[in-house]
Amino acid sequence: MLKLIKLLAPDRKKILFAALLMLVYALASLALPTIMSMIVDNGINAMDKSYIIKASVVMLAIALGGLAAQIVAAKLSAEIATRFSASVRSAVFNKVMSLPYKRINEIGTSALLTRSTEDVWILENISYMIIRSLFVIPVFIIGGTVLALVRDIWLALIMFSGAPVLIGIFLLLSKKISPLWEIADLYIDKQNAIIKERFSGIRVIRAFNREARERERTAKATKTMAVNIIRNNVTMNSIDPIAMLLLNLSTVAVVYLGARLMQDPAKLLSAGDVIAVIQYITLVMNGMMAISFAIAFLPRAKVNCKRINEVLDSEGTPEPHDLSEPPFEGNISFENVGFSYPGAQVPALAGITLDIRKGEKIAFIGGTGSGKSTVVQLLMGFSAPTSGIIRFDGIDTKSVSAERLRQNIGCVLQKSVLFEGTIKSNIALARPGATDEEIAEAATDAGLAEFLANGEKGIEHEVKPYGTNLSGGQKQRVAIARALLRNTPIYIFDDSFSALDFLTEAKIRKTLAGKLSDRTQIIVTQRITSAMNADKIFVLDNGRLIGSGKHAELLESCGVYREIYLSQTGGGLK
Secondary structure (H helix, E strand, O other), rough: OOOHHHHHHHHHHHHHHHHHHHHHHHHHHHHHHHHHHHHHHHHHHHOOOHHHHHHHHHHHHHHHHHHHHHHHHHHHHHHHHHHHHHHHHHHHHHHHOOOOOOHHHHHHHHHHHHHHHHHHHHHHHHHHHHHOOOOHHHHHHHHHHHHHHHHHHHHHHHHHHHHHHHHHHHHHHHHHHHHHHHHHHHHHHHHHHHHHHHHHHHHHHHOOOOOOHHHHHHHHHHHHHHHHHHHHHHHHHOHHHHHHHHHHHHEEEEHOOOOHHOOOOOOOHHHHHHHHHHHHHOOOOHHHHHHHHHHHHHHHHHHHHHHHHHHHHHOOOOOOOOOOOOOOOOOOEEEEEEEOOOOOOOOEEEEEEEEOOOOOOEEEOOOOOHHHHHHHHHOOOOOOOEEEEEEEEEEEHHHOOOHHHHHHHEOOOOOOOOEEEEEHHHHHHHOOOHHHHHHHHHHHHHHHHHHHHHOHHHOOOOEEEOOOOOOHHHHHHHHHHHHHHHHOOOEEEOOOOOOOHHHHHHHHHHHHHHHOOOOOOEEEEEHHHHHHOOOOOEEOOOOOEEEEEOHHHHHHHHHHHHHHHHHOOOOOOH
């Protein structure tokens, strides 16, 4: 928590000023009961209208001054709390950008989202409350107590009798809150993850008629989250009626005892004193309630800080030490490589040994779940092998930074991600500073020339977020152009021609064959037509390499490859 509080340091002067303004408001609030007492004793009892008017004007002026101080303090507190939440959110975002792929998967994208939104929002509210209560609570409690004691010690003791009971109840309730908030926040993460999965896989869910199961998963997570939040709110909101009950009981006791003491000539207690003590009890109880809310919010703040600090304390990707090294030549080797996802009982890859030489065009082919995408993750440095060694030009990837690895690889992943802007700006992301001619050439090589020629704005064609105004094939071609602009020694095309018709794919492949003839090309695909012309084809099945060679060789020697060929061509072997 202290680490996050340090983010308030730039606003310490504003915090002090806001606290001082709230102090003015607190002092004004303490002064009002005294003036009211004077009006009752010196004005109303003596029927002195002039005194009543003058005292009322003073009372109004003090009240307006306190109100003005409170309004300015509230505005300053809101500004400080907003800037604080922005700083925390920025710190979380910057840390996430530096986290290794493995750590992001461990926390989960849904959990990262809720920690940078829901958790930060809670801390913003708590910081706002703390700034406004910094001086007010002590002044209300100490000042109200002292002034009540000055008026009458016996009436003041009534106030003290209720305060310990109130604090004891608050402490008891707060112990029940923390575990409930931890469970609630955990299920907020789960609910967010389930909804995200439903949106991203809506077509598959509908195709396999799994909507009822997904609704059940969502309902279960939502119910658990809601039950814990409701329990928390019921527990926290029980503070109000308890405090009001004690306040009203104290008021009744003060009025009763005050009436008895006023009848005792030796006590010299006036009606104004009784009214003043009642108002002081109210101020002290308000201070106690503020403390109680702070105690109630503390467990949740602790949970939120813990969740945020889990991200901030995560070890980021080490600073690259080898960016000045020369580019790779394009030789890649796998030596008995295996990889297992956390919690998986069966490895995603096992015993993969292969060699890829500079300038070769190779293909990985296999069915869903065969391990193709895992190979791409390992090559891109998103994950490290759990066994075996991957080498680039004879260098173990363990000694190569992720930045250098990705500097040398142009990759088009299965899902093409485009950003709001233009086709030109999306392609130019690959190499800032590239000339218009280089961008246009990459677009042409990726098969975009005809599409751009038919548009009014050409390469300045507008792209909406995620490329929603483009077809799947157009998005894939923009992603291919972006990879080509990088001009790297190694290219990976991970199922990046799946949305293209066979004729368009053939044209692009012909262009790429000439353009990238001296570069290493790795094609990851399920389509036989995308793999059959490769210099070497690696066949994966259940995470194992079961065949390698050229198209004709594999038709004879590899049953899985032959099955893929027959299922996609529907004809005899040729």
